[in-house]
Amino acid sequence: MASPTGTQKVVVMDPDTSTQGVESAALARVVLVANQKGGVGKTSIVTALAGLIARPDRRVLVVDADPQGNATSSDLGVDGDRGRGLMMALQYGEPPKVERDVRPGLDLVAGGPLLAQVGALTATATQTGLDLVANLRAALAQVCVAGGYSVVLIDSGPGDAPLLDALLRVTRYLVVPTKDDDASLSGVELLALRYLKARQEGALVQLLGVVLFDANPRATARNGQVLTDLDGLLDGSGSSSFQTIIRSDRAAALDLRSAHLTPAELVAATAEQNKSRLARLRSGGKHRADRAAADGAEPVRLWSRDPSALASDYQALARELLTRIAGAESGARA
Ligand SMILES: Nc1ncnc2c1ncn2[C@@H]1O[C@H](COP(=O)(O)OP(=O)(O)OP(=O)(O)O)[C@@H](O)[C@H]1O
Ligand SMILES: [Mg+2]
Known part of the structure:
Protein backbone atom coordinates (compact mmCIF):
# COMPACT_ATOMS: atom_id res chain seq x y z
CA MET A 1 0.00 0.00 0.00
CA ALA A 2 1.32 3.54 -0.81
CA SER A 3 2.26 5.67 2.20
CA PRO A 4 0.88 9.23 2.54
CA THR A 5 4.20 10.55 1.15
CA GLY A 6 3.79 8.43 -1.97
CA THR A 7 6.70 6.07 -1.19
CA GLN A 8 6.21 2.32 -0.75
CA LYS A 9 6.23 1.18 2.84
CA VAL A 10 7.68 -2.28 3.34
CA VAL A 11 6.59 -4.10 6.47
CA VAL A 12 9.13 -6.68 7.61
CA MET A 13 7.65 -9.32 9.91
CA ASP A 14 9.96 -10.26 12.75
CA PRO A 15 10.65 -14.01 12.79
CA ASP A 16 9.06 -15.73 15.78
CA THR A 17 12.04 -16.13 18.12
CA SER A 18 10.04 -17.43 21.10
CA THR A 19 10.97 -20.98 22.19
CA GLN A 20 7.62 -22.19 20.87
CA GLY A 21 8.21 -20.43 17.52
CA VAL A 22 11.73 -21.84 17.13
CA GLU A 23 10.51 -25.34 18.01
CA SER A 24 7.55 -25.12 15.61
CA ALA A 25 9.95 -24.14 12.80
CA ALA A 26 12.17 -27.13 13.64
CA ASP A 249 -0.01 -58.16 -1.45
CA ARG A 250 0.33 -60.64 1.38
CA ALA A 251 3.42 -62.41 0.03
CA ALA A 252 5.30 -59.11 -0.28
CA ALA A 253 4.07 -58.00 3.16
CA LEU A 254 5.44 -61.19 4.69
CA ASP A 255 8.83 -60.74 3.01
CA LEU A 256 9.12 -57.04 3.88
CA ARG A 257 8.70 -57.80 7.56
CA SER A 258 10.48 -61.12 7.97
CA ALA A 259 13.51 -60.18 5.83
CA HIS A 260 13.58 -56.56 7.17
CA LEU A 261 13.45 -55.05 3.69
CA THR A 262 12.12 -51.78 2.34
CA PRO A 263 9.95 -52.11 -0.82
CA ALA A 264 12.82 -51.04 -3.12
CA GLU A 265 15.14 -53.55 -1.43
CA LEU A 266 12.51 -56.29 -1.85
CA VAL A 267 12.15 -55.53 -5.56
CA ALA A 268 15.94 -55.88 -5.96
CA ALA A 269 16.06 -59.04 -3.81
CA THR A 270 13.25 -60.81 -5.70
CA ALA A 271 14.84 -59.90 -9.05
CA GLU A 272 18.08 -61.45 -7.76
CA GLN A 273 16.23 -64.54 -6.48
CA ASN A 274 14.36 -64.96 -9.77
CA LYS A 275 17.67 -64.72 -11.67
CA SER A 276 19.24 -67.36 -9.39
CA ARG A 277 16.22 -69.62 -9.85
CA LEU A 278 16.54 -69.33 -13.63
CA ALA A 279 20.30 -69.93 -13.52
CA ARG A 280 19.73 -72.97 -11.27
CA LEU A 281 17.28 -74.46 -13.75
CA ARG A 282 19.73 -73.86 -16.59
CA SER A 283 22.74 -75.29 -14.73
CA GLY A 284 20.89 -78.42 -13.60
CA GLY A 285 21.19 -77.62 -9.89
CA LYS A 286 24.89 -76.66 -9.80
CA HIS A 287 24.13 -73.06 -8.89
CA ARG A 288 25.62 -71.03 -5.99
CA ALA A 289 22.33 -71.22 -4.01
CA ASP A 290 22.37 -75.01 -4.18
CA ARG A 291 26.02 -75.13 -3.11
CA ALA A 292 25.20 -72.73 -0.25
CA ALA A 293 22.33 -74.99 0.83
CA ALA A 294 24.63 -78.01 0.60
CA ASP A 295 27.18 -76.15 2.77
CA GLY A 296 24.48 -75.66 5.42
CA ALA A 297 23.97 -71.92 4.76
CA GLU A 298 20.26 -71.07 4.72
CA PRO A 299 19.41 -68.88 1.71
CA VAL A 300 16.73 -66.29 2.56
CA ARG A 301 13.47 -67.58 1.11
CA LEU A 302 11.27 -64.88 -0.36
CA TRP A 303 7.61 -65.63 -1.04
CA SER A 304 6.92 -62.81 -3.47
CA ARG A 305 7.75 -63.15 -7.15
CA ASP A 306 7.05 -59.57 -8.21
CA PRO A 307 6.48 -56.92 -5.54
CA SER A 308 7.02 -54.09 -8.05
CA ALA A 309 3.33 -53.09 -8.25
CA LEU A 310 3.21 -52.66 -4.46
N1 LIG B 1 0.17 -54.56 1.03
C1 LIG B 1 -0.21 -55.38 2.00
N2 LIG B 1 -1.19 -56.28 1.78
C2 LIG B 1 -1.61 -57.10 2.75
N3 LIG B 1 -1.13 -57.10 4.01
C3 LIG B 1 -0.17 -56.22 4.29
C4 LIG B 1 0.34 -55.32 3.31
N4 LIG B 1 1.32 -54.59 3.87
C5 LIG B 1 1.42 -55.01 5.13
N5 LIG B 1 0.54 -55.98 5.40
C6 LIG B 1 0.33 -56.69 6.67
O1 LIG B 1 -0.75 -56.08 7.36
C7 LIG B 1 -0.54 -56.16 8.77
C8 LIG B 1 -0.72 -54.80 9.38
O2 LIG B 1 0.25 -53.91 8.86
P1 LIG B 1 0.98 -52.87 9.80
O3 LIG B 1 1.72 -53.56 10.88
O4 LIG B 1 1.73 -51.97 8.92
O5 LIG B 1 -0.27 -52.11 10.43
P2 LIG B 1 -0.29 -51.17 11.73
O6 LIG B 1 -1.43 -50.26 11.57
O7 LIG B 1 1.05 -50.57 11.92
O8 LIG B 1 -0.56 -52.21 12.89
P3 LIG B 1 -0.48 -51.92 14.46
O9 LIG B 1 -1.71 -51.12 14.79
O10 LIG B 1 -0.48 -53.27 15.10
O11 LIG B 1 0.77 -51.14 14.72
C9 LIG B 1 0.86 -56.75 8.96
O12 LIG B 1 0.71 -58.11 9.24
C10 LIG B 1 1.52 -56.55 7.62
O13 LIG B 1 2.50 -57.55 7.34
MG1 LIG C 1 2.30 -50.61 13.61
Whole structure:
Protein backbone atom coordinates (compact mmCIF):
# COMPACT_ATOMS: atom_id res chain seq x y z
CA MET A 1 0.00 0.00 0.00
CA ALA A 2 1.32 3.54 -0.81
CA SER A 3 2.26 5.67 2.20
CA PRO A 4 0.88 9.23 2.54
CA THR A 5 4.20 10.55 1.15
CA GLY A 6 3.79 8.43 -1.97
CA THR A 7 6.70 6.07 -1.19
CA GLN A 8 6.21 2.32 -0.75
CA LYS A 9 6.23 1.18 2.84
CA VAL A 10 7.68 -2.28 3.34
CA VAL A 11 6.59 -4.10 6.47
CA VAL A 12 9.13 -6.68 7.61
CA MET A 13 7.65 -9.32 9.91
CA ASP A 14 9.96 -10.26 12.75
CA PRO A 15 10.65 -14.01 12.79
CA ASP A 16 9.06 -15.73 15.78
CA THR A 17 12.04 -16.13 18.12
CA SER A 18 10.04 -17.43 21.10
CA THR A 19 10.97 -20.98 22.19
CA GLN A 20 7.62 -22.19 20.87
CA GLY A 21 8.21 -20.43 17.52
CA VAL A 22 11.73 -21.84 17.13
CA GLU A 23 10.51 -25.34 18.01
CA SER A 24 7.55 -25.12 15.61
CA ALA A 25 9.95 -24.14 12.80
CA ALA A 26 12.17 -27.13 13.64
CA LEU A 27 9.11 -29.42 13.60
CA ALA A 28 7.70 -28.01 10.34
CA ARG A 29 8.17 -31.29 8.42
CA VAL A 30 6.94 -33.76 11.02
CA VAL A 31 4.26 -36.18 9.81
CA LEU A 32 2.36 -38.46 12.18
CA VAL A 33 0.84 -41.63 10.74
CA ALA A 34 -1.97 -42.65 13.07
CA ASN A 35 -5.20 -44.57 13.52
CA GLN A 36 -6.21 -46.07 16.87
CA LYS A 37 -7.42 -49.15 15.01
CA GLY A 38 -4.71 -51.82 14.80
CA GLY A 39 -3.37 -53.42 11.64
CA VAL A 40 -4.36 -50.70 9.15
CA GLY A 41 -0.88 -50.14 7.68
CA LYS A 42 0.61 -47.39 9.87
CA THR A 43 4.02 -49.05 10.26
CA SER A 44 4.18 -50.42 6.71
CA ILE A 45 3.46 -46.95 5.30
CA VAL A 46 5.97 -45.18 7.57
CA THR A 47 8.88 -47.51 6.80
CA ALA A 48 8.07 -47.84 3.08
CA LEU A 49 7.81 -44.08 2.59
CA ALA A 50 10.93 -43.44 4.65
CA GLY A 51 12.90 -45.98 2.59
CA LEU A 52 11.72 -44.41 -0.66
CA ILE A 53 12.20 -40.75 0.28
CA ALA A 54 15.56 -41.06 2.11
CA ARG A 55 18.80 -40.38 0.26
CA PRO A 56 22.12 -39.19 1.62
CA ASP A 57 21.25 -35.68 0.40
CA ARG A 58 17.59 -35.88 1.55
CA ARG A 59 17.66 -37.17 5.10
CA VAL A 60 14.60 -38.74 6.71
CA LEU A 61 13.96 -39.59 10.35
CA VAL A 62 11.58 -42.34 11.48
CA VAL A 63 10.32 -42.02 15.05
CA ASP A 64 8.91 -45.34 16.24
CA ALA A 65 6.43 -44.26 18.92
CA ASP A 66 4.87 -47.70 19.30
CA PRO A 67 5.54 -50.05 22.24
CA GLN A 68 5.36 -52.94 19.74
CA GLY A 69 8.46 -51.53 18.03
CA ASN A 70 7.51 -53.10 14.69
CA ALA A 71 9.11 -50.34 12.61
CA THR A 72 12.37 -50.74 14.53
CA SER A 73 12.82 -54.47 14.86
CA SER A 74 10.66 -56.00 12.11
CA ASP A 75 10.61 -53.57 9.21
CA LEU A 76 14.00 -51.89 9.58
CA GLY A 77 15.72 -54.80 11.37
CA VAL A 78 17.34 -52.68 14.09
CA ASP A 79 17.82 -53.81 17.73
CA GLY A 80 17.29 -50.31 19.17
CA ASP A 81 16.98 -49.31 22.82
CA ARG A 82 13.47 -50.73 23.44
CA GLY A 83 12.01 -47.20 23.43
CA ARG A 84 14.19 -45.93 26.28
CA GLY A 85 15.37 -42.77 24.49
CA LEU A 86 11.86 -41.75 23.49
CA MET A 87 10.61 -42.44 27.00
CA MET A 88 13.37 -40.18 28.44
CA ALA A 89 12.39 -37.51 25.89
CA LEU A 90 8.77 -37.62 27.12
CA GLN A 91 9.80 -37.63 30.76
CA TYR A 92 12.68 -35.15 30.82
CA GLY A 93 12.77 -33.43 27.41
CA GLU A 94 16.17 -34.99 26.67
CA PRO A 95 16.89 -35.62 22.97
CA PRO A 96 16.55 -39.36 22.32
CA LYS A 97 19.33 -41.49 20.86
CA VAL A 98 19.26 -41.45 17.06
CA GLU A 99 20.37 -44.58 15.19
CA ARG A 100 22.16 -43.05 12.23
CA ASP A 101 21.92 -44.34 8.67
CA VAL A 102 19.95 -47.52 9.25
CA ARG A 103 19.62 -47.11 5.48
CA PRO A 104 21.41 -44.46 3.39
CA GLY A 105 20.02 -41.12 4.59
CA LEU A 106 17.55 -42.79 6.97
CA ASP A 107 17.83 -42.27 10.75
CA LEU A 108 15.70 -43.87 13.46
CA VAL A 109 14.52 -43.12 16.98
CA ALA A 110 13.70 -46.62 18.17
CA GLY A 111 10.44 -47.77 19.71
CA GLY A 112 9.74 -50.67 22.03
CA PRO A 113 8.08 -51.96 25.21
CA LEU A 114 9.40 -49.22 27.55
CA LEU A 115 6.93 -46.85 25.86
CA ALA A 116 4.10 -48.78 27.48
CA GLN A 117 4.83 -46.74 30.65
CA VAL A 118 3.48 -43.53 29.08
CA GLY A 119 -0.04 -44.26 30.37
CA ALA A 120 1.23 -44.48 33.99
CA LEU A 121 3.18 -41.23 33.55
CA THR A 122 0.14 -39.34 32.30
CA ALA A 123 -2.05 -40.72 35.10
CA THR A 124 0.14 -38.89 37.65
CA ALA A 125 1.04 -35.90 35.44
CA THR A 126 -1.08 -33.38 37.37
CA GLN A 127 0.60 -34.28 40.67
CA THR A 128 4.12 -34.45 39.22
CA GLY A 129 3.75 -31.38 36.96
CA LEU A 130 4.95 -33.44 34.02
CA ASP A 131 4.31 -31.82 30.62
CA LEU A 132 4.71 -34.63 28.06
CA VAL A 133 3.94 -32.37 25.12
CA ALA A 134 6.44 -29.66 26.05
CA ASN A 135 9.12 -32.29 26.76
CA LEU A 136 8.54 -34.17 23.52
CA ARG A 137 8.43 -30.98 21.47
CA ALA A 138 11.71 -29.70 22.94
CA ALA A 139 13.47 -33.07 22.52
CA LEU A 140 12.26 -33.68 18.97
CA ALA A 141 13.04 -30.12 17.88
CA GLN A 142 16.67 -30.61 18.97
CA VAL A 143 16.89 -33.87 17.03
CA CYS A 144 15.38 -32.23 13.93
CA VAL A 145 17.75 -29.26 14.03
CA ALA A 146 20.77 -31.54 14.47
CA GLY A 147 19.71 -33.93 11.69
CA GLY A 148 18.46 -31.41 9.10
CA TYR A 149 15.70 -33.78 8.02
CA SER A 150 13.59 -33.22 4.90
CA VAL A 151 10.81 -35.27 6.45
CA VAL A 152 10.20 -36.86 9.85
CA LEU A 153 7.72 -39.75 9.90
CA ILE A 154 6.25 -40.83 13.24
CA ASP A 155 4.75 -44.30 13.55
CA SER A 156 2.18 -44.64 16.32
CA GLY A 157 0.69 -47.72 17.92
CA PRO A 158 -2.91 -48.89 18.09
CA GLY A 159 -4.89 -47.52 21.05
CA ASP A 160 -2.53 -45.75 23.45
CA ALA A 161 -4.56 -42.55 23.72
CA PRO A 162 -2.21 -40.56 26.02
CA LEU A 163 0.80 -40.97 23.73
CA LEU A 164 -1.33 -40.33 20.65
CA ASP A 165 -2.68 -37.11 22.17
CA ALA A 166 0.88 -35.93 22.88
CA LEU A 167 1.98 -36.79 19.33
CA LEU A 168 -0.99 -34.89 17.84
CA ARG A 169 0.19 -31.78 19.70
CA VAL A 170 3.77 -32.04 18.47
CA THR A 171 3.31 -33.02 14.84
CA ARG A 172 2.66 -30.65 11.92
CA TYR A 173 0.83 -33.07 9.63
CA LEU A 174 -1.36 -36.14 10.06
CA VAL A 175 -1.83 -39.07 7.67
CA VAL A 176 -4.49 -41.66 8.52
CA PRO A 177 -4.31 -45.11 6.94
CA THR A 178 -7.39 -47.32 6.91
CA LYS A 179 -8.65 -50.58 5.50
CA ASP A 180 -12.08 -50.57 3.88
CA ASP A 181 -13.91 -52.54 6.61
CA ASP A 182 -16.34 -50.86 8.98
CA ALA A 183 -14.14 -51.22 12.08
CA SER A 184 -11.22 -49.46 10.38
CA LEU A 185 -13.48 -46.69 9.07
CA SER A 186 -14.81 -46.17 12.62
CA GLY A 187 -11.17 -45.86 13.67
CA VAL A 188 -10.83 -42.95 11.21
CA GLU A 189 -13.90 -41.31 12.72
CA LEU A 190 -12.52 -41.67 16.26
CA LEU A 191 -9.19 -40.23 15.24
CA ALA A 192 -10.90 -37.33 13.45
CA LEU A 193 -12.49 -36.40 16.80
CA ARG A 194 -9.12 -36.51 18.62
CA TYR A 195 -7.61 -34.44 15.82
CA LEU A 196 -10.34 -31.79 16.03
CA LYS A 197 -9.96 -31.60 19.81
CA ALA A 198 -6.18 -31.09 19.47
CA ARG A 199 -6.80 -28.31 16.91
CA GLN A 200 -9.38 -26.64 19.16
CA GLU A 201 -6.74 -26.63 21.90
CA GLY A 202 -4.32 -24.78 19.61
CA ALA A 203 -2.32 -27.65 18.08
CA LEU A 204 -0.88 -26.82 14.63
CA VAL A 205 -1.52 -30.31 13.27
CA GLN A 206 -3.06 -30.41 9.80
CA LEU A 207 -4.72 -33.48 8.30
CA LEU A 208 -3.05 -34.32 4.97
CA GLY A 209 -5.44 -37.13 4.10
CA VAL A 210 -6.57 -40.72 4.57
CA VAL A 211 -4.89 -43.60 2.72
CA LEU A 212 -6.74 -46.75 1.72
CA PHE A 213 -4.52 -49.73 2.62
CA ASP A 214 -4.61 -53.46 1.78
CA ALA A 215 -7.14 -52.79 -1.00
CA ASN A 216 -7.93 -54.62 -4.22
CA PRO A 217 -6.81 -52.30 -7.05
CA ARG A 218 -9.28 -53.97 -9.45
CA ALA A 219 -12.29 -53.21 -7.22
CA THR A 220 -12.51 -49.70 -8.63
CA ALA A 221 -16.22 -49.16 -7.90
CA ARG A 222 -15.85 -50.31 -4.29
CA ASN A 223 -12.67 -48.26 -3.76
CA GLY A 224 -14.33 -45.19 -5.30
CA GLN A 225 -17.26 -45.59 -2.90
CA VAL A 226 -14.95 -45.94 0.13
CA LEU A 227 -12.91 -42.88 -0.91
CA THR A 228 -16.12 -40.87 -1.31
CA ASP A 229 -17.30 -42.02 2.14
CA LEU A 230 -13.92 -41.06 3.59
CA ASP A 231 -14.13 -37.61 2.00
CA GLY A 232 -17.55 -37.31 3.66
CA LEU A 233 -15.99 -38.18 7.02
CA LEU A 234 -13.26 -35.58 6.47
CA ASP A 235 -15.71 -32.91 5.37
CA GLY A 236 -14.74 -29.61 6.97
CA SER A 237 -11.14 -30.67 7.64
CA GLY A 238 -9.91 -29.05 4.40
CA SER A 239 -8.44 -32.41 3.38
CA SER A 240 -9.39 -35.22 1.01
CA SER A 241 -8.35 -38.86 0.82
CA PHE A 242 -5.13 -39.71 -1.04
CA GLN A 243 -5.61 -40.77 -4.67
CA THR A 244 -3.06 -43.55 -4.23
CA ILE A 245 -4.28 -46.76 -2.67
CA ILE A 246 -1.90 -49.37 -1.28
CA ARG A 247 -2.77 -52.70 -2.83
CA SER A 248 -3.09 -55.99 -1.02
CA ASP A 249 -0.01 -58.16 -1.45
CA ARG A 250 0.33 -60.64 1.38
CA ALA A 251 3.42 -62.41 0.03
CA ALA A 252 5.30 -59.11 -0.28
CA ALA A 253 4.07 -58.00 3.16
CA LEU A 254 5.44 -61.19 4.69
CA ASP A 255 8.83 -60.74 3.01
CA LEU A 256 9.12 -57.04 3.88
CA ARG A 257 8.70 -57.80 7.56
CA SER A 258 10.48 -61.12 7.97
CA ALA A 259 13.51 -60.18 5.83
CA HIS A 260 13.58 -56.56 7.17
CA LEU A 261 13.45 -55.05 3.69
CA THR A 262 12.12 -51.78 2.34
CA PRO A 263 9.95 -52.11 -0.82
CA ALA A 264 12.82 -51.04 -3.12
CA GLU A 265 15.14 -53.55 -1.43
CA LEU A 266 12.51 -56.29 -1.85
CA VAL A 267 12.15 -55.53 -5.56
CA ALA A 268 15.94 -55.88 -5.96
CA ALA A 269 16.06 -59.04 -3.81
CA THR A 270 13.25 -60.81 -5.70
CA ALA A 271 14.84 -59.90 -9.05
CA GLU A 272 18.08 -61.45 -7.76
CA GLN A 273 16.23 -64.54 -6.48
CA ASN A 274 14.36 -64.96 -9.77
CA LYS A 275 17.67 -64.72 -11.67
CA SER A 276 19.24 -67.36 -9.39
CA ARG A 277 16.22 -69.62 -9.85
CA LEU A 278 16.54 -69.33 -13.63
CA ALA A 279 20.30 -69.93 -13.52
CA ARG A 280 19.73 -72.97 -11.27
CA LEU A 281 17.28 -74.46 -13.75
CA ARG A 282 19.73 -73.86 -16.59
CA SER A 283 22.74 -75.29 -14.73
CA GLY A 284 20.89 -78.42 -13.60
CA GLY A 285 21.19 -77.62 -9.89
CA LYS A 286 24.89 -76.66 -9.80
CA HIS A 287 24.13 -73.06 -8.89
CA ARG A 288 25.62 -71.03 -5.99
CA ALA A 289 22.33 -71.22 -4.01
CA ASP A 290 22.37 -75.01 -4.18
CA ARG A 291 26.02 -75.13 -3.11
CA ALA A 292 25.20 -72.73 -0.25
CA ALA A 293 22.33 -74.99 0.83
CA ALA A 294 24.63 -78.01 0.60
CA ASP A 295 27.18 -76.15 2.77
CA GLY A 296 24.48 -75.66 5.42
CA ALA A 297 23.97 -71.92 4.76
CA GLU A 298 20.26 -71.07 4.72
CA PRO A 299 19.41 -68.88 1.71
CA VAL A 300 16.73 -66.29 2.56
CA ARG A 301 13.47 -67.58 1.11
CA LEU A 302 11.27 -64.88 -0.36
CA TRP A 303 7.61 -65.63 -1.04
CA SER A 304 6.92 -62.81 -3.47
CA ARG A 305 7.75 -63.15 -7.15
CA ASP A 306 7.05 -59.57 -8.21
CA PRO A 307 6.48 -56.92 -5.54
CA SER A 308 7.02 -54.09 -8.05
CA ALA A 309 3.33 -53.09 -8.25
CA LEU A 310 3.21 -52.66 -4.46
CA ALA A 311 6.50 -50.72 -4.56
CA SER A 312 5.02 -48.39 -7.22
CA ASP A 313 1.99 -47.76 -5.01
CA TYR A 314 4.35 -46.61 -2.26
CA GLN A 315 6.31 -44.49 -4.79
CA ALA A 316 3.08 -42.80 -5.86
CA LEU A 317 2.08 -42.24 -2.24
CA ALA A 318 5.50 -40.73 -1.44
CA ARG A 319 5.08 -38.31 -4.37
CA GLU A 320 1.56 -37.41 -3.28
CA LEU A 321 2.68 -36.87 0.32
CA LEU A 322 5.54 -34.55 -0.67
CA THR A 323 3.24 -32.64 -3.05
CA ARG A 324 0.62 -32.19 -0.33
CA ILE A 325 3.26 -30.96 2.13
CA ALA A 326 4.59 -28.51 -0.46
CA GLY A 327 1.00 -27.34 -1.14
CA ALA A 328 0.34 -26.83 2.57
CA GLU A 329 3.61 -24.90 2.93
CA SER A 330 2.91 -22.59 0.00
CA GLY A 331 -0.65 -22.10 1.31
CA ALA A 332 0.78 -21.09 4.69
CA ARG A 333 3.20 -18.61 3.05
CA ALA A 334 0.49 -17.00 0.88
N1 LIG B 1 0.17 -54.56 1.03
C1 LIG B 1 -0.21 -55.38 2.00
N2 LIG B 1 -1.19 -56.28 1.78
C2 LIG B 1 -1.61 -57.10 2.75
N3 LIG B 1 -1.13 -57.10 4.01
C3 LIG B 1 -0.17 -56.22 4.29
C4 LIG B 1 0.34 -55.32 3.31
N4 LIG B 1 1.32 -54.59 3.87
C5 LIG B 1 1.42 -55.01 5.13
N5 LIG B 1 0.54 -55.98 5.40
C6 LIG B 1 0.33 -56.69 6.67
O1 LIG B 1 -0.75 -56.08 7.36
C7 LIG B 1 -0.54 -56.16 8.77
C8 LIG B 1 -0.72 -54.80 9.38
O2 LIG B 1 0.25 -53.91 8.86
P1 LIG B 1 0.98 -52.87 9.80
O3 LIG B 1 1.72 -53.56 10.88
O4 LIG B 1 1.73 -51.97 8.92
O5 LIG B 1 -0.27 -52.11 10.43
P2 LIG B 1 -0.29 -51.17 11.73
O6 LIG B 1 -1.43 -50.26 11.57
O7 LIG B 1 1.05 -50.57 11.92
O8 LIG B 1 -0.56 -52.21 12.89
P3 LIG B 1 -0.48 -51.92 14.46
O9 LIG B 1 -1.71 -51.12 14.79
O10 LIG B 1 -0.48 -53.27 15.10
O11 LIG B 1 0.77 -51.14 14.72
C9 LIG B 1 0.86 -56.75 8.96
O12 LIG B 1 0.71 -58.11 9.24
C10 LIG B 1 1.52 -56.55 7.62
O13 LIG B 1 2.50 -57.55 7.34
MG1 LIG C 1 2.30 -50.61 13.61
